[in-house]
Amino acid sequence: MAVIEESEMQTDVNELIESLTELLEDGDRNVRMNIVRRLDEISGVKTVPPLIKLLGDPYENIRQRAVEALVRIGEPTIGPLIRVLGDVGVRQVAARALGEIGEPAIEPLIEALDGDDREEYVKTVACALGWIGGERVIEPLMKVLGDTNWEVQNDAAEAFIDIGEPAVEPLINVLENGDAYMFQGAAWALEMIGDERAVPSLIKALEDEDEGVRYAAASALGGTIDDRAINPLIKALEDEDEGVRQVAARALGGTIDERAIEHLIKALGDECDAVHWNATCALGGSGDELAIEHLIKALGVGEGGCVGRLPPYSARFLVNQQLSL
Template sequence: MALKSSGIFCGRAGIIIILIILIAALASPATGQGAGKASTDELIKKLSNKDAKTRWESAWALGKIGDERAIDPLIKALEDSNRNVREWAALALVKIGRPSIGPLTAAMQGGNDSVRWQAAAVLGLINDSNSTEALSSALKSNNSTVRYWAAAALGQIREKATQDALIAALADENETVRNEAGWSLKYLGGEGLLIRLLKDDDPKRRMGAAHSLGDPAFEQAALPLIEALNDSDPGVRAEAAAALGRRGENRFIQPLIGVLADPEEQVKKQAIAALALIGKPAIEPLTLALQNSDNATRAGAAAALGMIGEEKSVGQLIPAFKSGDHAIRQASTGALARINGSMAVPSLIEVLQDQSLPEDLRADAAWALGEMGDARAKEPLVYAMSYDKDNGVRMSAAKAMKKVMKAIFDE
């Protein structure tokens, strides 16, 4: 289930935004209790007003008054159809503070899903250890958005007693919940705990730990992440590769190149993306891998060079196309198209026209010219459609011709 973004606290950045709002909003003085009791009933009634602006202004006014009679109506306002009303009701509950904890806890356990996850988010912003037991229980909710915000809230409160519940959440079926649990564990157990979790029996927990250790601030995590590239679970290997890419250090280049031959596609894709993140320092090692490695590694190296996007790689990708297997030719074509396909067109036309070359190579050259969509390929493809001695080449040229003509007409 995708995380809902229905107006309040949308992601980790949303917490930062809300905290900024709170700093400004909470700085305003609360209305005295005497005046508050006189106006609370009227403001509660206005929470049902047809005008949304009246509703959200009333919600915030109730928060400033701080009368506990407003708590349940404000929790009810978390169901409002208007985003501003929901957000100001939430902020009002934070403003009221500790007296809101009990009712919010009850709402988190028994309300509808929208109220439950907003209640969890508000409890995190109130930041009181009295809510940690309920939030830990919410990590077992059947709704992924509730679990996500429970994990986020526990990361705000940072009580050691919640560590085990968050470790269990690292194995959550939902990736965003796992990632948020990992973020929260950073503040509770730190680097050492996450490194130890790379050896946990549950592969999902290992995945969550690997994801969290992608933070460059964790200086001791580099070698454990490199070791995790050999984990028995492909999901862990993929997360380790992605984490190394986010850290972006040159010393990770060779271990990541080694993963390009992984039998699992998700691992290869993450390794390619990680090498692309490291960028220019990876070009020379990838060029060597393109020339001297096994076919799977060569194909991955070609793809990574394409994602890095330096034109100087074109001179290495064309020979790789000519000398590699079908997978290498496909990867090289994709890379050439991404970098600058026009530079490769003359060489591909030469391959297409050389009848001494293998049929599958000529057919792939025709396909590649179709991918480039360059008008210069039109006549060579027409000729190959009519006169090449191999039926497979003729068919490939015909398909490529359709793509070239479409590209010409689309210009």
């Protein structure tokens, strides 16, 4: 008798889930919120498909409640969530759910990386792994970091930023032993993490034969504001590649260091307007009185001068010195 009652109860639950699923198209968000709450109360594998559908709801509160319900169900949701990571309507929220499920999702996500090379799919898997974090996800993310598609690489770098300190040494190893594609992503990730252990390797990379590597190194050093980087960045102001010179000038703008002033003033005469512009920005924020005269002269350098495009803080600096533009 008890078995029959249990069977009848299960039938009732299944019918209820089907009825709730049919109501998901209701235009009233209050109705859909009540549905997601009821599905959360019922829980279980049968509720996974409608809950995943609710991940694409236009209202954040409903999406978040669906994520919470899926996380509470746990491991049975991992496979279905991974299968929708290529669905533009739900992939980011599905990745968030996998990130909150955590460690049990790592191996299935790694397998997913090996089984599908679609750009958006790989990017979303990388995001999920980054949210989970830990040393186990570093190796598979390194493969994504080496992707020649910069958007894919960028998502891998963001994943390493989410991981933080455990990723620092592996990323430094990439700076020293990886290819140019991987270097750029690793350099940006290390800049965002902000660990000074990366500085020596980034300085060394300013001498690399690849201009993309030199550019990425100079940009990353600009984010460190480390005293060891000043002289190497000054030297980079004379790099043969104008992109490297430009980013070196911008990087030096992040510090108020007297060693850089003379060289930034020299950079005001660079034939590349972008270099001249970034040197102007750097000097404008330096607060150095020696920069005033040279900044005024710089207003006429480059195509059309830069009267109309002087950075606000450069303009303020000159105005504060009671100089008329």
